[in-house]
Amino acid sequence: MDLSFTLPNKKEVVVNEILYKDLRKMALYNDSSLSNTIDFLESFILTKGLTVVEKLFAFFILREKCIGDQVAIGSKKGKVNIGLHVFKKNIGTFDDIREEIDIDGIKCVLNYPSRFYVGDTDFIFSLIESLEIDNEKVTISSLSKQEYNKIISRLPDTIFGHLEAFIQKNSSHFNVLIYEGKESMEIDKIVLNMLDGSFSAFIVKLFDCIQDTDYREMLFVLSKRIPDVSFLINSTYLELNDYYKLYADEVEKQNEDLQKQNAS
Amino acid sequence: MSKNVSSFLNKLDKLHDETIEIYVPSLKKKVPTKPLNLKQQKDLISSALDGLKGTLDFNRTLNKIIIENSGLSDLKLYDKLPFIVALRKNALGNKAGKIELQGILDNIKNIPLEIKDKDTIKKGPLKLTLKIPTLREENMLLNKCEQEINTDLEVLKEGIGKLYIYEILKHIDTIQVDDDVIDLDDIRIHERVKLVEKLPLSVYTKISDYIETVNKYNTDILTVDETELEIDAEFFDTSASD
Numbered sequence: 001m002d003l004s005f006t007l008p009n010k011k012e013v014v015v016n017e018i019l020y021k022d023l024r025k026m027a028l029y030n031d032s033s034l035s036n037t038i039d040f041l042e043s044f045i046l047t048k049g050l051t052v053v054e055k056l057f058a059f060f061i062l063r064e065k066c067i068g069d070q071v072a073i074g075s076k077k078g079k080v081n082i083g084l085h086v087f088k089k090n091i092g093t094f095d096d097i098r099e100e101i102d103i104d105g106i107k108c109v110l111n112y113p114s115r116f117y118v119g120d121t122d123f124i125f126s127l128i129e130s131l132e133i134d135n136e137k138v139t140i141s142s143l144s145k146q147e148y149n150k151i152i153s154r155l156p157d158t159i160f161g162h163l164e165a166f167i168q169k170n171s172s173h174f175n176v177l178i179y180e181g182k183e184s185m186e187i188d189k190i191v192l193n194m195l196d197g198s199f200s201a202f203i204v205k206l207f208d209c210i211q212d213t214d215y216r217e218m219l220f221v222l223s224k225r226i227p228d229v230s231f232l233i234n235s236t237y238l239e240l241n242d243y244y245k246l247y248a249d250e251v252e253k254q255n256e257d258l259q260k261q262n263a264s
Numbered sequence: 265m266s267k268n269v270s271s272f273l274n275k276l277d278k279l280h281d282e283t284i285e286i287y288v289p290s291l292k293k294k295v296p297t298k299p300l301n302l303k304q305q306k307d308l309i310s311s312a313l314d315g316l317k318g319t320l321d322f323n324r325t326l327n328k329i330i331i332e333n334s335g336l337s338d339l340k341l342y343d344k345l346p347f348i349v350a351l352r353k354n355a356l357g358n359k360a361g362k363i364e365l366q367g368i369l370d371n372i373k374n375i376p377l378e379i380k381d382k383d384t385i386k387k388g389p390l391k392l393t394l395k396i397p398t399l400r401e402e403n404m405l406l407n408k409c410e411q412e413i414n415t416d417l418e419v420l421k422e423g424i425g426k427l428y429i430y431e432i433l434k435h436i437d438t439i440q441v442d443d444d445v446i447d448l449d450d451i452r453i454h455e456r457v458k459l460v461e462k463l464p465l466s467v468y469t470k471i472s473d474y475i476e477t478v479n480k481y482n483t484d485i486l487t488v489d490e491t492e493l494e495i496d497a498e499f500f501d502t503s504a505s506d
């Protein structure tokens with residue numbers, strides 16, 4: 001099922017639900033590269049042409065709707081659960097940094113990157129939102145990998161200096177404050193830079209919520225009550241957690257009734 | 265590829281179809297070469313961030329760019345500097361720190377190339393033929409060397425030792441003992457390393473002398489008004505340009 005919502009900058013975004021069976025893939029991807037996992041997660045965002053900040057917001061909402069709104073983060077006192085609404089509130093609305101420049105006959109629009117840094121420094125060219133020559137325009141985020149590589153291999157090197165200046169001028173905008181920290185709980189501040197690997201690693205962590213053994217155990221237990229395993233794997237983790245709690249309550253009540261019967 | 269993107273690529277090509285003329289010592293003539301593009305400049309600068317591996321990556325990237333932009337696959341090691349300096353001058357201007365790059369390009373034309381493309385070393389029954397490798401050959405060895413280098417600080421010494429062996433290796437064409445001749449191009453790189461590691465020390469010294477003729481030529485070219493230009497990733501960084 002598709003979900004649609006509006007981002008703080010009023011952009012409409014459509015995403016595909018992350019189902020329980022998709023989390024199995026995530027568990028299997030545990031040893032996979034950051035790049036593969038990010039590619040997999042990005043496949044759930046159906047709206048094209050988003051910047052990485054917009055994608056981060058989309059991932060927050062996807063996480064909230066399909067897995068749950070609590071995220072466990074590390075503190076010196078152990079794991080602490082924090083609501084995703086806190087992260088979203090901290091980011092708030094993101095400033096418009098779009099800038100248009102004309103370089104050697106190419107109209108070039110610069111903005112937040114549209115690609116995550118996952119080890120390949122070519123991602124930096126995704127700061128280019130669009131290119132235009134003689135009224136012919138291409139949007140970088142809509143290009144396939146092959147098209148992207150062909151275009152960046154033909155762009156003149158004079159753009160490089162403009163990219164460097166743009167990064168320097170907007171350096172504070174590329175840092176995203178996720179959590180202000182809490183001294184009493186000894187939780188450190190969380191600031192992510194969208195130009196380094198911490199940004200993509202944080203997103204992967206958001207969805208890394210189940211081990212493969214837990215995945216099987218949940219199915220094994222629930223299939224005793226709901227034998228249609230296909231229905232189970234096509235539900236979200238959030239829904240399965242609800243079924244699990246209902247089943248646990250039911251079993252507890254049955255045990256109590258049994259104890260009462262035995263006592264009488 | 266979409267029609268829109270193909271058409272855009274054509275427009276990009278038409279907009280930037282200029283070439284620069286670069287004097288190539290091994291050919292003794294100027295060849296037309298495409299200037300650096302955005303990705304190439306980024307690749308050169310990003311290699312600066314990665315220590316010993318970065319140095320190898322920087323050299324490999326440079327060779328790849330020179331081969332790609334000139335369209336020549338048999339360029340020799342001593343042809344590298346003219347391309348590096350001319351591409352940099354075209355991209356970021358004539359000045360690199362205090363040095364005027366035109367001075368280096370003048371040196372390339374004026375300093376005679378006195379490097380033997382082949383040489384022979386004899387030590388008893390052992391005979392080695394030496395050569396100046398092409399940029400393509402150097403890249404094959406750099407690839408292999410980069411895979412083998414461990415970036416841990418503890419094994420840094422070992423890494424530098426490996427670099428030295430590969431430096432020696434790339435200048436050896438054949439090894440002959442009595443009537444047995446081995447062409448190094450015919451055997452795998454790890455077997456070449458094993459062979460070279462068994463050579464007597466005095467042979468190493470003679471190979472180093474041969475390599476030194478290339479190094480001296482490069483140093484002479486890169487020296488303007490008694491200051492030698494350093495070529496590293498920073499050389500291609502816009503923030504270091506005039």
